[in-house]
Amino acid sequence: xxxxxxxxxxxxxxxxxxxxxxxxxxxxxxxxxxxxxxxxxxxxxxxxxxxxxxxxxxxxxxxxxxxxxxxxxxxxxxxxxxxxxxxxxxxxxxxxxxxxxxxxxxxxxxxxxxxxxxxxxxxxxxxxxxxxxxxxxxxxxxxxxxx
Numbered sequence: 001x002x003x004x005x006x007x008x009x010x011x012x013x014x015x016x017x018x019x020x021x022x023x024x025x026x027x028x029x030x031x032x033x034x035x036x037x038x039x040x041x042x043x044x045x046x047x048x049x050x051x052x053x054x055x056x057x058x059x060x061x062x063x064x065x066x067x068x069x070x071x072x073x074x075x076x077x078x079x080x081x082x083x084x085x086x087x088x089x090x091x092x093x094x095x096x097x098x099x100x101x102x103x104x105x106x107x108x109x110x111x112x113x114x115x116x117x118x119x120x121x122x123x124x125x126x127x128x129x130x131x132x133x134x135x136x137x138x139x140x141x142x143x144x145x146x147x
Contacts, residue, residue: 025061032057043100052096059089 021029036053037044044053062085066078 021061025064028061028064029057032060043103044096046099049096049099052092052099055092056089056096059085059092063089 033053036056044050063082066082066085070076070078
């Protein structure tokens with residue numbers, strides 16, 4: 001299940017509906033899920049990744065709920081709850097990124113990515129070399145304008 005499909009919760013019936021998010025909350029959940037899964041559905045296929053994604057989506061919904069409380073009661077002090085939800089969401093994101101980094105390192109054979117390799121494989125590398133050669137061939141002060 002790579003992508004969640006938006007649906008109308010008002011069409012659902014039965015006991016399970018009592019514990020489901022409201023339609024607005026469900027839309028936020030699906031939007032957040034889709035944002036993370038676009039182009040990366042194969043990367044987040046492990047159950048642990050799905051649990052982290054669920055946590056990220058739910059913390060986003062919780063932060064939305066807290067902001068709605070603030071909108072209805074402007075005098076409410078929501079800073080602590082809002083920040084706690086943000087920290088939980090960030091922890092889930094870091095966990096998701098760490099698992100992704102572990103998988104990438106495992107695919108590389110455990111050697112990781114070298115910055116010199118990244119710079120050497122750059123598409124702009126030939127142009128950079130040409131600029132360096134041109135600047136080395138010019139005499140010192142050739143680029144300066146006389147006053």
